[in-house]
Amino acid sequence: MKRTAAEILREYGPFRGNDNVHGVTYDGQHVWFASGDKLNAFDPASGKLVRSIDVAAHAGTAFDGQHLFQIAEDRIQKIDPGTGQVLASIPAPGAGADSGLAWAEGTLWVGQYRDRKIHQVDPQSGAVLRTIESNRFVTGVTWVDGELWHATWEGDESELRRIDPRTGEVLERLEMPPGADVSGLESDGGDQFFCGGANSGKVRAVRRPNRGAPTRSSSEKRGTSKRK
Template sequence: MAAVFVTFLACCAAAAAEPVEPFRYGYRVLETHPHARDAFTQGLFFDDGDLYETTGQYGESSLRRVDLETGEVLQKTALPQSHFGEGAAMAHGNIFVLSWKNGTAFRFDPENFTLEKSYQYDGEGWGLAFNGEELVMSDGGAQLRFIDPLTFEETRRLNVTLRGKPLRNLNELEWVDGEIFANVWQTDAIVRIDPSSGAVTGIVDLRGLLPDEDYERGKTDVLNGIAYKGEKDVLYVTGKYWPKLFKIEIFEMLN
């Protein structure tokens, strides 16, 4: 995956002539927690101290409440078997969950995981976050959609650029202190996005996060999942079918 990350940086750099260079960030691991190995992680977020996760794959997609310390699944509900679960976020006391290709978003009661309502949208659903007023949604392209959580109607779009060029494959999202953090699919990178301009202001390099001995050949998949608990520069991250979830602190590196 290191080669993929380098290619990701190099191709974007070669395509641009913008004067603004995104900051580079490294990481240090603060804590390591167990993570359910059957979780094809799509969405990850905290609410009121509780950790929630959505998982993908047809016939296996779910919404879960998870014990951070043990990795135990405390509460779980399945998505319809015909839907491939994607990102999720809490907004106005409701959990919203996207699906990949069905164009359907689900609204769940966070207490009992009852499915209360479904909504339709155009295109694919990938990542979801909440900025305090609007849901922010990715679709695998280089745009973010802003959604009214009361109606699930799209209100606007934001073009995301890295060094002035569109940045595609934006995946799981998290709103962090006024910025949008996003996994970039098939890389070990998390990008920091200015929600006003769409410009990538920082790149977090997470290469080497999961030790080699924790990779299961043919099973362990890509980095995906960002959760924020309110502690400055501290994130909780994991990946699809990863056996561990990490609490990390990020720090600026010299370019």
């Protein structure tokens, strides 16, 4: 298992009126983050907040190329990012104990915090298709180039972990510095992760380890499966 210190490239926020950051996702242009009673979008180039949607936003956030998905207590809501309208909802597998959320392979991937699990979920019915066990609390989930990563946060320690999606074995660990808690995780489809900073009100960009091979741009990847 490879273990290295995480390289923080940039910090965004805190954003006025948003004291907490929960779920995080990226639509190819803006970074979205959940702050309890709103979904907020900012420009990662300028760091400026560009819009907010008034919707329950308590945990993980995901984007499928067209719609936002947001954990709201014991539900996962499907949201039109243009209008802010909630189009549909399905039960969340943890019934209120869910954390991270990601989109890949046409399905949702839902982290359960204290249960230390990641569920693959049918976005139409909410049915659990399979479950991956972790040995740490799960606070964020993302797929990129066939790699499954999840964030952990226990006590004063936070990490980004690459795991084997079949066995849950930890393959790589990026250790965050003390105080840099991770409450949500998303890849930009390229060389960085966006990490929710919990009650710091910040979002941090962290360098994704170089695999030594070129990757497609994030704009080419948005709306397609992150697992190849």
